[in-house]
Amino acid sequence: MKKILLAFYGDDFTGSTDALEFITTAGAKSILFIDPPSQETLAKFPNLNAFGVAGKTRALPPEEMEEVLMEAFTAIKSIQPQHIHYKVCSTFDSSQNIGSIGKAIDCGLAVFQNKKIPVIGGTPALGRYCVFGNLFAQMGIGSQGNVYRLDRHPSMSKHPVTPSSESDLRIHLSKQTTQNIGLLDFVQMQQPQNNWADKLTDEKVILIDALYNEQMPRIGAFMEQMASENSPLFSVGGSGVEMALGGYWNKTNILHPKKEWKTLAPSEKLLVVSGSCSPISANQIKYAKQHGFDEIILDALAISKRNCLDETLFEILSEKFETSNKIIVHTGDKKTDNLPSEILGNALGLIAKYAVEQCNIKRVVVAGGDTSSYAARAMQIKAVEMITPVVKGAPLCKAYSDNVMIEGLEVNFKGGQVGSENYFTLFVSE
Structure with missing residues (x-):
């Protein structure tokens, strides 16, 4: 080595x-x-x-x-x-x-x-x-x-x-x-x-x-x-x-910059999960809804209090993917400060894992810095490798996992400050 x-x-x-x-x-x-x-x-x-x-x-x-x-x-x-x-x-x-x-x-x-x-x-x-x-x-x-x-x-x-x-x-x-x-x-x-x-x-x-x-x-x-x-x-x-x-x-020629990358091809289906409180993410969600995305809004406060998800959410997600190819699951307007990132991130990760395993989703976008670490762990991701740039600071990556359904998943993690309003639409077919 x-x-x-x-x-x-x-x-x-x-x-x-x-x-x-x-x-x-x-x-x-x-x-x-x-x-x-x-x-x-x-x-x-x-x-x-x-x-x-x-x-x-x-x-x-x-x-x-x-x-x-x-x-x-x-x-x-x-x-x-x-x-x-x-x-x-x-x-x-x-x-x-x-x-x-x-x-x-x-x-x-x-x-x-x-x-x-x-x-x-x-x-x-x-x-x-x-x-x-x-x-x-x-x-x-x-x-x-x-x-x-x-x-x-x-x-x-x-x-x-x-x-x-x-x-x-x-x-x-x-x-x-x-x-x-x-x-x-x-x-x-x-x-x-x-x-x-x-x-x-x-x-x-x-x-x-x-x-x-x-x-x-x-x-x-x-x-x-x-x-x-x-x-x-x-x-x-x-x-x-x-x-x-x-x-x-x-x-100093110790490394040579990589200039050629795979083209970011649109995905047939896309799931976005967002725990971000940023107004930038809020505008991106608004734009995506205006351009054909369906949404599921989670009650962040209720999830935080119960520390669990309502099982009917998985049924709703499956039903929506029968008629839509692009869905955003997000935590809405969180007016209560300091909701626990671990609980919300874990919930978003479990939703993403279910979508990959049950709804044939091959690409997932995770938005929100504080919640992303917990979401990745709930998705059973062990490691990622960069596939191609998208917007500076948020590349598309390939996931490695012991879960055969997660292995090879295309995943993008973006902070709340990243991207213009059309960000989520970059990843999916019209």
């Missing part, structure tokens, strides 16, 4: 497929697993350059995160990759109480003991820009939305679980970790790379600005230099990490 260049641990499933796309597009042979793989599991996928683990820590409190991450990071470290990345949402969704990125930093320091941990603040290809430590985000990914400072973003400032109230990522993260956080800002990055660290002192964590796509390979070179001194190098950030490292490895 060749040396693994990069291993990443994603805090949810949609974010993990985002990272998978960036590193696969850079030319790395890559697989995304549900659980940290053993050497024996990796041996089943020869010639891997990179692998990911799709976690669910974005929806966990810090004490549960610590238990999960210490075990996962230790397992990944034993594989001896060159880089290990804790992949977070590109808008750094987190708080002291849920999905704490600071807790992940603390766990990474304990396991990898790096002298310094780089945190890549932006992902320009997704419309996420970090300037002087402040994060700005476009409204939507793969759309033409306006760019807002994060604490004034129409969607992220109103996130039901982790609303953004601070755009300065140093302040945001300092509420979650006691580590000193330095800044490598946009102006300093205009200097020769050997001078980038001139203003850094004893900070353990280094936030790195990212504004332009053209900057990313230079950031990757800086990270590669840090890895040679701190191998394996533990880093934190959105898929800007994969963009930076992949860009550097392309420039």
Whole structure:
């Protein structure tokens, strides 16, 4: 087995497929697993350059995160990759109480003991820009939305679980970790790379600005230099990490970018399951309904209270697929805050699994970052591999599973901020 260049641990499933796309597009042979793989599991996928683990820590409190991450990071470290990345949402969704990125930093320091941990603040290809430590985000990914400072973003400032109230990522993260956080800002990055660290002192964590796509390979070179001194190098950030490292490895011919992909062919039947609260997802559902999709609206509050599904839902789903080839199952207008992602995600996953097993569905779209990790597990997915790009950050993938009906399923996981209003119609025949 060749040396693994990069291993990443994603805090949810949609974010993990985002990272998978960036590193696969850079030319790395890559697989995304549900659980940290053993050497024996990796041996089943020869010639891997990179692998990911799709976690669910974005929806966990810090004490549960610590238990999960210490075990996962230790397992990944034993594989001896060159880089290990804790992949977070590109808008750094987190708080002291849920999905704490600071807790992940603390766990990474304990396991990898790096002298310094780089945190890549932006992902320009997704419309996420970090300037002087402040994060700005476009409204939507793969759309033409306006760019807002994060604490004034129409969607992220109103996130039901982790609303953004601070755009300065140093302040945001300092509420979650006691580590000193330095800044490598946009102006300093205009200097020769050997001078980038001139203003850094004893900070353990280094936030790195990212504004332009053209900057990313230079950031990757800086990270590669840090890895040679701190191998394996533990880093934190959105898929800007994969963009930076992949860009550097392309420039140095370690990897060769993959430019040819299968055409996204429409599917005869499509199921979309959505637990997203995003207004972007709401507009996508509205558009899909206007273009021939049938819908089933779940009572999210009732499911949360009962922690189970009404069995008649499966009958309704089967009946609808007898007359329709495209159906969206979604949780409607969830006006109650903080409904449990595990219960809703598990319900959506069970519905998707039933549709594949009983309704001959070959392609499923799962929308919603917080619920996606639980939905994937309920669908009995063990791993996924990228098939083709769709919209940046949300590729179409092939599923691996011990369930013969799920094995080979085409599946797309998208975060709430991803895609223009016609997103769901891209996947199905008219």
